[in-house]
Amino acid sequence: DMVVAQINLFKAVVSTQSTGDTDGKKYYDFLAAYSAVNQGHCHPRIVETLIEQAPILTLTSRAFYNNVLGEYEEFMTSLFGFDKLLPMNTGVEACETAVKLCRKWAYMVKGVPENKAKVLFAENNFWGRTIAACSSSSD
Numbered sequence: 001d002m003v004v005a006q007i008n009l010f011k012a013v014v015s016t017q018s019t020g021d022t023d024g025k026k027y028y029d030f031l032a033a034y035s036a037v038n039q040g041h042c043h044p045r046i047v048e049t050l051i052e053q054a055p056i057l058t059l060t061s062r063a064f065y066n067n068v069l070g071e072y073e074e075f076m077t078s079l080f081g082f083d084k085l086l087p088m089n090t091g092v093e094a095c096e097t098a099v100k101l102c103r104k105w106a107y108m109v110k111g112v113p114e115n116k117a118k119v120l121f122a123e124n125n126f127w128g129r130t131i132a133a134c135s136s137s138s139d
Contacts (some may be wrong), residue, residue, distance in 0.1 A: 062087065092128025099132065 060066045073085045090093045099119055106112040121136040128134075 008029055059089070090128070092130050092133055095127040096130065099136075 008019060057066060057068065060069070062069070069087075072087070073109050076085050086097060088097070102119055103117045106117040107114065119136070123138050126133075126139045127137070
């Protein structure tokens, strides 16, 4: 059986891959920040890599040039055998892009009349807090 517990995060004790509540009960963190940082808390290899990378480049937008985006795109397109890549910062960006691609495919490939495409979603899904994500979820 799945155990669902609400943790008092204001006083949570954080260690490597687990967290604990104010009563000292330990939990493995499989949720973190929904999915944006789902690696858990303070994994030593992730912390080490973060410390190594942070002085170089922490986060950048595709709106601004940086000297590593092209190299990354070339590596990823070669790895997966695609000719294009659209890097995302969050899962909700990826899902919203997927919805747009599905609609475009319906119009261009299947011949669905303009503004008549329908996208189906699984019940009780969660993929973010944008208007599109919340509108498509029963969660």
